[in-house]
Each structure stands twice: as structure tokens, then as C-alpha cells.
Amino acid sequence: ITVTFIDVNGQTRVIEDAEPGMSMMQVAKAHDVEGILADCGGACSCATCHVYVGDGWMEKVGPPDDVEEALLDMVDDVRQPNSRLSCQISVSSDLDGIELTVAPDPGY
Numbered sequence: 001i002t003v004t005f006i007d008v009n010g011q012t013r014v015i016e017d018a019e020p021g022m023s024m025m026q027v028a029k030a031h032d033v034e035g036i037l038a039d040c041g042g043a044c045s046c047a048t049c050h051v052y053v054g055d056g057w058m059e060k061v062g063p064p065d066d067v068e069e070a071l072l073d074m075v076d077d078v079r080q081p082n083s084r085l086s087c088q089i090s091v092s093s094d095l096d097g098i099e100l101t102v103a104p105d106p107g108y
């Protein structure tokens, strides 16, 4: 599965071997995508894996659940309508070709 990350420095990283079942956060960490810190290790409790879902992909990715929603609220300054936590998005063939932009650190 191919996933493109735009890292926090604006650099494009195309990852072609993302394994289905991994989270997008794990893919980013495995390839050292700058700006994905994932402090909580994917437990949906830190919001340092925040990404903006690329144009046209939000429908396939779907909305955040309640727990994720609450976390995204905590980074409201940098939240966008297409914000998701990358640890809560699973790699699947449906998402082949997706683009995810790493959200800036809100600084708190």
C-alpha cells in the first residue's frame, strides 16, 4: 500500500510498502517521518500523531470516534476539518495512495 506523508518540514515522503493492519502512525514511525512523535505509542491519548487527511480521502478514512474527538479538541489551535490521529487509521487497500500531512506541534 502506498502512503504519502508530507512531514512537518514540508518534505514529501512516499512510502510504498505500508503493511495492511499497521496504523498510519506505525508506518510513519518506521520511516522516521518528521513530526510524528506518537508519545503514547498509539493508545489514542497524546495527539502527537496528528495528521491532516488529503483532499478527497476523508470520506474513506471516516470520522474520529469519541475518544479521538476529545483529544483533537485539545489541539484545537491546529485542528482542521480533516484532522485525524494517525494511530487510529489502519492501513488498508482502500487507502492505497492516500496523502497525510503532519500537523504542526501546537506547542503545549
Ligand code: FES
Binding pocket: 025, 037, 038, 039, 040, 041, 042, 043, 044, 045, 046, 047, 048, 049, 085, 086, 087, 088
Ligand atoms: Fe498517541 Fe496517536 S500515538 S494519540
